[in-house]
Amino acid sequence: MSFKDLRNLTEMMRALGYPRLISLENFRQPNFPLVAEMLLWLVKRFEPSADLPTELDSEQDRVILIRTVVQFMASKAHIKLNPKKLYQSDGYAVKELIKVAAVLYSAMKTNTLSEGEDEQGGSVLPTFDIGSKLSELKQTRKLGTKITMKGATLYDLLGREVDLREKRQAVLSKNLEIQDVEAGLKLSVKGVEEDIKKLQHNIENVASNEANLEAKIEKKKVELDRNQKRLLTLKKVRPAFMDEYEKLEVDLRKCYEEYMMRFRCLAFLEQQIEEFERAEQERMEERQSATRKIMEKMKQDETLRSMEEPERLQSELDDLDDTDDDDDDDEDEEEKGAPQPVAPATANAKRPGKSAKNRPSGPAANRRIYGSMTGGVDDDSLDSDSDMLLDDDSAESEELEVNEMAAESLRNRKSAKVKMSATTVQENNSDDDF
Known part of the structure; x- marks a missing residue:
């Protein structure tokens, strides 16, 4: 101390x-x-x-x-x-x-x-020179590898400790005999003597080995010099095809640039086409959806019109019938007020409905009646039957023709009114669609 x-x-x-x-x-x-x-x-x-x-x-x-x-x-x-x-x-x-x-x-x-x-307000970092620590870093790496190797071997040995412990205890408990010890020592001595002989032989042959190695080194040096000279000569000599090679290299560079330009343009155009197709597809889908909506609306309108159309057409037909009846009544009144006589065929043509109803049917309808102002009986009255005997077939045919003409004119008028109403409905539908 x-x-x-x-x-x-x-x-x-x-x-x-x-x-x-x-x-x-x-x-x-x-x-x-x-x-x-x-x-x-x-x-x-x-x-x-x-x-x-x-x-x-x-x-x-x-x-x-x-x-x-x-x-x-x-x-x-x-x-x-x-x-x-x-x-x-x-x-x-x-x-x-x-x-x-x-x-x-x-x-x-x-x-x-x-x-x-820290109280003074400035924290100075310690200077660290990594150059002086490189050797220590190498030693640290070596020690790290050694430690890991030693740890692995120690782990293996500890894993075998159970078996080795039994063998060790058996060997320690065994009594050693002098003859076995002598035999083991003799074997170890022989092994050591053999190792010594090998070492002496290698020492004696060191000179010859050195000479052989020097000869090989000289030979390799000569080959190296020769190869270097050959390389220099090959570098100096220009091949015959070198001009063509350089020309082709320039052409290849131009072709490659042109190829890259076209490739970029093609890629850009493909992208534009894809975008156009995508836009067109979206436009078609929108158009289809719009037409689908219009068709649904038209179907709804048609169902409503189909429910309203029969009533409207029926009312128009009733109006047409009423107007036709009024026209026939007006014509009858005009004929009654006229002073001159009217032929039966013309009367039937003008008013097909009323004349057919008022005129008597049968053979009496086809007779012509003649009379005189005198009330007496004349001899000619006997011959009145011959005058009244007319051709029934001709009269009936004329009457049928007149009736058919009147019915056809009525049908034409009704169909024209129906067409006019249909065209107006169509125009209304087209206006609604657009």
Whole structure:
């Protein structure tokens, strides 16, 4: 123990905030309670949740305390402590305590420095030279690979430990015989002698091997020089087809540019066609939907018209019949007021309905009646039957012709009115559609 170490320990513990004052005379004699208290306090600073034994009555308890503290510092802080010196609790224990206290003191100093820089308002980053760490980086990589390999082998060996333990115990429990030991030693000696002979033979043949290798190296050098010269000559010589090759290369470049231009144009046109087809398809769908709506509307209108048309046509036909009857009545009145006589054929042609109704039917209708102003009987009256005997067939045919002509004229008038009404309905429908 030196005065400097003891002074450093007391100053570090005071700076770390150890509640008890440590004097220079505390470690003149062994003082295990103080050492145990300092160890427990330092371990609590490293890991507040650490569980350590606190009983110091017996020797076994003190040994357990020192062992747990040493294991904890080795596993958590990577600090190797000497348990024997710690157990002595004298000046030699001061050096072991300084190892733990120095780590905490340096951490506290760096923390205070960083806080001072933050208060000043500027945080200076530490300079780091990566060039000086390249060698260490290589060594770290090698150590990493070695650690992984060692870990894999250790894992395999631990996996075979169960079988190897039984074999090892069987070998250890077996009694060794001198003859077996001598035979094993003789075999190992023979193997070593053979290895020595091989090494001596290789040493003796080193000179010859060197000569052979030098000859091979010279031969390879000569071949290399010859190949280099040949390469230079080939570079200097221009092939006969080189001009044509360069010309074709220029043409190929032009063709490639033209090809790329056409390819881009073709791709653009294909895109335009796709867009046009898409727009046309949308337009067709819209047109179809519009026509579908128009057809549905037309169907609805037609159903409504089909329900209204018979009533309207019936009313028009009734109006036509009424007008025809009025015309016939007017014609009859005109004929009655006329002074001159009217032939039966013309009368029937003018009023086909009324004449057919008023005129008597049968053979009497086909007779002509003649009379005189005198009321007496004349001899000619006997011959009146000959005058009244007319051709019934001719009269009937004339009457039928007149009736057919009248009916045909009526039908023509009605059909013309129906056509006019249909054309008006069609025009209304076309106006509604557009």
